[in-house]
Amino acid sequence: MGFDSTFLGLDAAMPRVSPAQVDACVELEYVHFTVVLDTVRRFARVTGVNLDGAELVDVPRVGDRWALDERVPADQQAGPEIYAANDLDRGHLVRRRDPVWGAPAVAARANADTFRYPNAAPQASGFNQSKALWLGLEDHVLAFADANGLRLSVFTAPVLEPGDPAYRGIRIPLRFWKVAAWRDGDELAAAGFVLDQAPLVEAADLGPTAAGRAGVPALGPFRTFQVPIADVAALTGLAMPELIDADRFPPTLLPAGWRALAEPADLLL
Numbered sequence: 001m002g003f004d005s006t007f008l009g010l011d012a013a014m015p016r017v018s019p020a021q022v023d024a025c026v027e028l029e030y031v032h033f034t035v036v037l038d039t040v041r042r043f044a045r046v047t048g049v050n051l052d053g054a055e056l057v058d059v060p061r062v063g064d065r066w067a068l069d070e071r072v073p074a075d076q077q078a079g080p081e082i083y084a085a086n087d088l089d090r091g092h093l094v095r096r097r098d099p100v101w102g103a104p105a106v107a108a109r110a111n112a113d114t115f116r117y118p119n120a121a122p123q124a125s126g127f128n129q130s131k132a133l134w135l136g137l138e139d140h141v142l143a144f145a146d147a148n149g150l151r152l153s154v155f156t157a158p159v160l161e162p163g164d165p166a167y168r169g170i171r172i173p174l175r176f177w178k179v180a181a182w183r184d185g186d187e188l189a190a191a192g193f194v195l196d197q198a199p200l201v202e203a204a205d206l207g208p209t210a211a212g213r214a215g216v217p218a219l220g221p222f223r224t225f226q227v228p229i230a231d232v233a234a235l236t237g238l239a240m241p242e243l244i245d246a247d248r249f250p251p252t253l254l255p256a257g258w259r260a261l262a263e264p265a266d267l268l269l
Contacts (some may be wrong), residue, residue, distance in 0.1 A: 002030070003033055012188055032051075050153055192226065
């Protein structure tokens with residue numbers, strides 16, 4: 001159960017919450033992954049999953065049977081009421097297939113574990129149902145790391161900012177981050193990414209909900225960037241010095257800022 005920091009054969013610890021965040025957070029272990037849930041914002045501050053590409057199991061996706069985690073009070077999770085009667089998708093943070101490896105019974109349990117609300121965050125339906133680059137980043141990094149054991153540790157979460165738009169008692173995150181780590185010989189290597197679903201132009205609400213509350217805040221086109229991992233740490237307030245030291249983002253590009261990604265060939269690994 002839970003994320004293993006030694007999975008890659010060297011230290012690749014999960015990012016840690018700051019002292020200011022720790023009192024609001026609870027750590028939830030699942031099969032092959034861990035979610036650190038912010039019980040105030042009701043979304044994950046950080047998730048970490050161990051992915052063994054050589055032992056992945058194909059478990060069919062039969063419906064979306066999302067459930068609350070009984071270890072946490074329901075009012076501390078962004079549950080089904082957030083996604084009812086609107087165009088928001090329950091976006092997996094730990095991707096459904098990533099922890100689904102090993103013995104068949106273990107893989108089946110891991111698959112079911114990904115359908116817990118602490119592992120979800122609202123995403124625009126057009127994005128989450130597409131084959132956008134963001135959904136395949138782990139695959140591209142895994143292919144690059146093929147010669148080094150087909151193993152990854154992946155960390156993902158929304159960027160929880162005070163200015164996120166309010167909706168049904170929560171605030172909808174407009175940006176998400178991801179760091180993928182792998183072993184390169186005897187060294188740790190890593191790459192950081194940010195997904196932005198903030199609206200680029202003002203747009204109308206999607207209309208009143210069944211509960212009669214305000215419409216869903218406008219969500220814009222999805223843009224994916226490769227970014228310095230130090231920027232991810234600054235955005236989130238999480239400590240991740242091991243990942244910052246292992247970053248493959250070329251220092252020569254730092255003055256130019258974030259690198260927009262349109263296709264896998266744009267990745268710098």
